[in-house]
Amino acid sequence: MENDVELKTPKSLRLHIGVFGRTNVGKSTLVNYISDQDTSIVSSVAGTTTDSVYKSMELSPLGPITLIDTAGIDDISDLSKERIERTAKVFDSTDVAIIVLEQNIWTKYENEIVKQLNDKKTPFLFVINNYKKESLDEDFIKKLSSYKFIETELLQDKNYREQFLASLKQNLLSVIPEDSLNLQPLTQNIIKSFQTVVMVVPLDLGAPKGRLILPQVQMIRACLDINAVVIITKETELKQTLEKLKDKPDIVICDSQVVKKVLNIIPEDVAFTTFSIIFSSNKSDFKTMLEGIKAIKNLKPADKVLIAEACSHHASKDDIGRVKIPKLLSKYLGFELRFDVSSGIDYPKNLEDYSLIIHCGGCMINKKQMISRLNYAVNKNIPITNYGMVISFVNNTLDRVIQPFVKNI
Ligand code: SF4
Incomplete structure (x- = not known):
């Protein structure tokens, strides 16, 4: 059953729990203990986890989670520089962090982890791996006094696991903000129960063989979750589809690439948007992305533009980011x-070096990571927008596709 859940819930919708700490404090032992599997290699040699290890599982009542076992950030050898950089990237996607400590040891590295998490406004708690069974000294307890922490001596003892998990979950729930636990649904503010939604899905060269792409699948599921009626068609059958309906649909959602074709077919008074616009509203900062569009008019010949794809996917010869945009x-x-x-x-x-960043919809990453990526640009004063907004802007249809969201901006 766990595998079933693992296969069906995309990583982007899972609560990301990052496990941080110095090398050899027991991070991998903790991850294995929580997941009840030997996911990460555990060894007494410092720095065994050379890259972050991701483990997806169901952790009721938190729901589907991804546990991330990171490399220690205190290994200063040249070889470790790269893996420490990779650990630093895990901060970007972590919704809630567990910092593993050894009993009575607090160093500059613990200060650094706390600082990085505070900078990202990421909630965290400590797990003290008291494998030496020492009593905690006063200074150490004082350091932790303003934080949540759990002390344990028994990370290897399976009989104690349920008790430990109950305490861990209770403490995690007390620090995780509500919006990280219950993600805002994709239908929020634009689709209500029992409304009729027509989705227009082109099957062009860019469409994967035999399946729909993740944003389309997630949108269908979100509509079904609120008992909306979903009708799916290609742009070539849209006219006939609408003719067969007794009433006009409440909203039409299409792929950015067929906006013009679809607008030529649907009535003017039907609400309309694109999958891409829905995702930028749901997953990133809509206002910032919209503001980024203004930079197009300031571009000069030979200016550099970054097409930012959040995953490495197979690029077709008709690829939106690399070819069409x-x-x-x-x-x-x-x-x-x-x-x-x-x-x-x-x-x-x-x-x-870039005058504009045009980001993909980020369907494979979680909201925290999408916002982190957006903030890297904002902090350097680089305008950032997304694929769907650019396509609609150059096609002069941006006002129409953002209309369902304007009242909520
Ligand atoms: S490039 Fe972006 S939108 Fe495309 S599949 Fe990857 S994460 Fe999703």
């Missing part, structure tokens, strides 16, 4: 720009 922008502006593409969670180090 560069072509559309050059045509709209009447001159050529220079485009770079970054794939996966790494942003280029030279973000300052």
Whole structure:
């Protein structure tokens, strides 16, 4: 059953619990203990976890979670620099953190972890791995006095696991904010129960064989969750689909690439938007992304634009980010720009070189990570927007597609 849940709940919808600490304090032991599996290699040699290890599981009542076992941040050898950087990236996606401590040891590295989490406004608690069964000294307890912490001596003892998990879950629930536990549904503010939703899904060269893409699947599920009626069609059958309906649909949602075709078919008084716009409203900061659009008009020939993809996916020859958006922008502006593409969670180090970042919908990452990525740009004063907004802007349809959200901005 656990595997079933693991297969069906995308990582982007799971609560991300990052486990941090110095090397060899018991992070992997804790992850294995929580998951009841030997997910991470446990060894007494410091620094065994060379890269972050992700383990997805169901942890009732928190729901589907991803536990992230990170490399220790105190290993200063040259070889470890890269893995420490990778651990630093885990802060970006962590909804709630567990900091593992050894009894009576608090160093500058614990201060650094606390600082990084506070900077990201990430809630956290401590687990003291008291494997030496020492009594905790006064100074150490004083350090922890303003935080939640659990002390345990028994991370290897399976008989004690249920009791430990009960205490851990209770403490996690007391620090996790409500909006991290219960994500805002994709239908929020735009679709109500029993309304009729027509989704227009083109099956062009970019569509994966034999399945729908994740944003479409997630949107269908969100509508079904609130008992909305979902009708799915391609743009080529949209006219016939609408003719078969007794009443007009309450909203039409389409892929950004067929906005113009769809607008030529649907009545003007039917609410309309795109999957991409819904995701930017639900998953990132809609206002910032909309503000970023204004930078298009300030672009000059040969300016650098970053196409930021949050995952490395197979790019088709008709790829939106790599092919369609560069072509559309050059045509709209009447001159050529220079485009770079970054794939996966790494942003280029030279973000300052870009006049605009155009981000994908981020369907594979969680909201925390999407907001972190957005903030890297905002903190460097680089305008950032997304695929759907750019396509609608250059096609002169942006006002129409954002209309369902305007009252909530
Ligand atoms: S590139 Fe972005 S939108 Fe496309 S599949 Fe990856 S995370 Fe999702």
